[in-house]
Amino acid sequence: GQQVMQIPQYQHVQEGEDFTTYCNSSTTLSNIQWYKQRPGGHPVFLIQLVKSGEVKKQKRLTFQFGEAKKNSSLHITATQTTDVGTYFCAGQGGSEKLVFGKGTKLTVNP
Amino acid sequence: GAVVSQHPSWVICKSGTSVKIECRSLDFQATTMFWYRQFPKQSLMLMATSNEGSKATYEQGVEKDKFLINHASLTLSTLTVTSAHPEDSSFYICSARLGGGRNEQFFGPGTRLTVL
Numbered sequence: 071g072q073q074v075m076q077i078p079q080y081q082h083v084q085e086g087e088d089f090t091t092y093c094n095s096s097t098t099l100s101n102i103q104w105y106k107q108r109p110g111g112h113p114v115f116l117i118q119l120v121k122s123g124e125v126k127k128q129k130r131l132t133f134q135f136g137e138a139k140k141n142s143s144l145h146i147t148a149t150q151t152t153d154v155g156t157y158f159c160a161g162q163g164g165s166e167k168l169v170f171g172k173g174t175k176l177t178v179n180p
Numbered sequence: 181g182a183v184v185s186q187h188p189s190w191v192i193c194k195s196g197t198s199v200k201i202e203c204r205s206l207d208f209q210a211t212t213m214f215w216y217r218q219f220p221k222q223s224l225m226l227m228a229t230s231n232e233g234s235k236a237t238y239e240q241g242v243e244k245d246k247f248l249i250n251h252a253s254l255t256l257s258t259l260t261v262t263s264a265h266p267e268d269s270s271f272y273i274c275s276a277r278l279g280g281g282r283n284e285q286f287f288g289p290g291t292r293l294t295v296l
Contacts (some may be wrong), residue, residue, distance in 0.1 A: 071240075103283070103285075105287075111289070112287040112288060113224065113275075113287045115284045118283060118284055158224070162283060167214065167226055168214075168226070170223045170224045171223065172222065173223050175221075
């Protein structure tokens with residue numbers, strides 16, 4: 071079945087440093103979504119990428135979808151303490167269900 | 181908009197009892213809801229897809245007789261953990277999809293189940 075791999079599992083940065091998490095799917099996706107889960111909270115939808123090679127920005131966050139629609143990345147510029155949490159990518163193939171990556175837990179040292 | 185609530189937020193029960201968890205879409209109608217299970221520091225594992233008015237579709241390895249799902253209306257889906265055992269202790273999260281061509285899912289706050 072479809073699998074979504076995400077790396078790294080953990081990332082610790084100093085405030086102000088950049089952060090990137092990568093996602094790879096075993097199959098071609100119709101779309102990929104990114105979610106953020108704060109400690110003790112539930113996943114919150116960030117963005118959806120649909121088109122091959124698509125790049126979207128949300129303030130300091132940049133999301134990319136690969137040309138083959140099998141990989142994606144989330145890059146945060148100049149991290150802040152409010153960025154702390156676990157970032158999940160979730161791929162959608164031919165069905166309505168999402169397959170989540172294992173997530174990247176980001177901690178930021180002030 | 182697109183708020184999903186879950187009740188209860190936490191529950192502690194004795195082994196062998198059944199627990200019902202409710203998932204409601206508060207400001208939209210959701211023909212499809214999803215139930216996930218999340219172990220500590222791990223990812224979300226899809227348990228089943230709940231469709232209004234029809235039987236749920238369970239993922240491989242999820243016992244349908246143990247995790248009963250009912251989606252009786254466009255705003256409510258319930259998950260009942262029957263004859264709960266300590267290994268069922270987990271964080272259960274539901275989500276709802278807006279539909280109408282939109283794929284993103286909106287998650288409830290989750291239910292922490294502890295089985296003694």
